Amino acid sequence: MKKFINSVDTILAESLDGFAAAHADILMLGEDRKFIRRRELKPGKVALISGGGSGHEPLHGGFVGHGMLDAACPGQVFTSPTPDQMLAAVEAVGTGAGCLFIVKNYEGDVMNFDMAAEMADGVLQVVTNDDVAVENSSYTTGRRGVAGTLVVEKIVGAAAEQGMALRELKALGDRVNEATRSMGVALTSGTVPAAGKPTFEIGDGEMEFGVGIHGEPGRRRDALKSADAIAEEVCAAIAGDFGGRTEGPALLFVNGFGGTPSMELYLMYNSARKMFEKHGVTVIRSLVGSYVTSLDMAGCSITLTLLDDDMTALWDAPVHTAALRWGM
Amino acid sequence: MKKFINSVDTILAESLDGFAAAHADILMLGEDRKFIRRRELKPGKVALISGGGSGHEPLHGGFVGHGMLDAACPGQVFTSPTPDQMLAAVEAVGTGAGCLFIVKNYEGDVMNFDMAAEMADGVLQVVTNDDVAVENSSYTTGRRGVAGTLVVEKIVGAAAEQGMALRELKALGDRVNEATRSMGVALTSGTVPAAGKPTFEIGDGEMEFGVGIHGEPGRRRDALKSADAIAEEVCAAIAGDFGGRTEGPALLFVNGFGGTPSMELYLMYNSARKMFEKHGVTVIRSLVGSYVTSLDMAGCSITLTLLDDDMTALWDAPVHTAALRWGM
Incomplete structure (x- = not known):
């Protein structure tokens, strides 16, 4: 560890x-x-x-x-x-x-x-x-x-x-x-300090689709896919769960799990945004960064929130916290 | 990779x-x-x-x-x-x-x-x-x-x-x-995409003292130390480089290299702050996060800037960028 x-x-x-x-x-x-x-x-x-x-x-x-x-x-x-x-x-x-x-x-x-x-x-x-x-x-x-x-x-x-x-x-x-709907993928496992070893085993060429933020199993273990293929599957799962009613303005949030650098998160954001646009989504607000993590797990989640005017105004309202700050 | x-x-x-x-x-x-x-x-x-x-x-x-x-x-x-x-x-x-x-x-x-x-x-x-x-x-x-x-x-x-x-x-x-003075330590190597493998080899129980942000060698390879021992050495190196003239107000910046989660960075901040206080530093401004990274390298750097009133006021002035934002 x-x-x-x-x-x-x-x-x-x-x-x-x-x-x-x-x-x-x-x-x-x-x-x-x-x-x-x-x-x-x-x-x-x-x-x-x-x-x-x-x-x-x-x-x-x-x-x-x-x-x-x-x-x-x-x-x-x-x-x-x-x-x-x-x-x-x-x-x-x-x-x-x-x-x-x-x-x-x-x-x-x-x-x-x-x-x-x-x-x-x-x-x-x-x-x-x-x-x-x-x-x-x-x-x-x-x-x-x-x-x-x-x-x-x-x-x-x-x-x-x-x-x-x-x-x-x-x-x-x-x-x-x-x-709001989300889904995550993991490339590596995080390590709980008290356990001293990774929460789950995962091969060099493998990833976990649908992983939880404690490293819980998701939908399946699969071979590591391209960013576009990952985004396509995750965005389709989210859009499908909305019953296809995804036309309109939305917040797209790409979240790192703690071990994935900014460069890869923005690349995933780029892929996810294109995929959601095919589902009729208009991304009007964005958030990219490691905000809801799983210790040092490499991976990310994609979250889509369908926005109305009230929700958008509240999202934009001033906030002053350690991790989110704008408008003041 | x-x-x-x-x-x-x-x-x-x-x-x-x-x-x-x-x-x-x-x-x-x-x-x-x-x-x-x-x-x-x-x-x-x-x-x-x-x-x-x-x-x-x-x-x-x-x-x-x-x-x-x-x-x-x-x-x-x-x-x-x-x-x-x-x-x-x-x-x-x-x-x-x-x-x-x-x-x-x-x-x-x-x-x-x-x-x-x-x-x-x-x-x-x-x-x-x-x-x-x-x-x-x-x-x-x-x-x-x-x-x-x-x-x-x-x-x-x-x-x-x-x-x-x-x-x-x-x-x-x-x-x-x-x-301003800084020094970094690495627990793992980052991987340059075009190379496809870690920039340097490092053992499970090892760390690199003084690593560069491209994974360049630092002062020495050593056994993995406690956070306090790491902070003590890094802060002493920085204070020594200032010729011991570290009494007074300062900005303490603990920076993650891309693969280290927030929880560990704040723990390192806690250790570093205590060490610098022993060197007479009064920490009046702080920054903790992954801002100057080395791809997915696990590790961090510690930076100290000795502040005067002008510098402090300019640090506090409004900023609106993707990664730093306050006052607007």
């Missing part, structure tokens, strides 16, 4: 400490590092709280700040945060207008966020499940929540910042999730 | 096309993809032009836009751009106030930018050489220009945007370069 670490037991704490020190103008850590919270709260605003296993950085901590999340609860690597983390976050960042949890659809996360929601007052939840690769998976009943979660957090975060009420935010989050 | 590509011959063109399509609001490509240029020019502003071999993305194209570069000339992977690329860029983005070339110190780059500077009128140059690892290297007489180049481009770019004249910009660029 080749990683920058001091000890497997302290990797999360040290990484969080570095993150909080580097972005002290935006955020700070809660007691015992239970959550990352926005430094300046906005009274009367619905609090947006997310979280999940670590190892997917910058998701979710990198999206804490003006126009996006109020708090993010980091679990251990690929392990759900515990309900007391979410409860502590609710207490710290709630300002009386209620809380919305944004939860990726994995059994552990859903269970723990549910438990916290029951114990707190005035909490609603949006569960993301944008991954079209498989219906059920290693840690999931139903579809997995993957990179599309970023899109939900950005758009709902902007609406919350503008003063939208809790029930409307929940409806908006569900609507953005419905308008 | 596991990469997202269609053909080795078209990787650069396709990646540039994707990049230009994703960021069409900021930039566009010149004819024959000779350069990436800022879409909106500012008449009367000195034009800042950089460039170099591809494979280091987002450097330099990702820094084209308001408050940073007016154009960037991409060579083939790890190969200098040709003088006609720089001449075409000068012609496209010059507005009569002169041009400043920002050039990393590699023999090919220096020769080709020199040639272009001689053929054009009103061009001055800043050559960056922030890498303290070795005095001469595979492609270099003197020190290599590495991640500190970003800092020079940001600070000089802000001053140019504010209307500073050519000679003063050249002096400022030299001053920022003098105030």
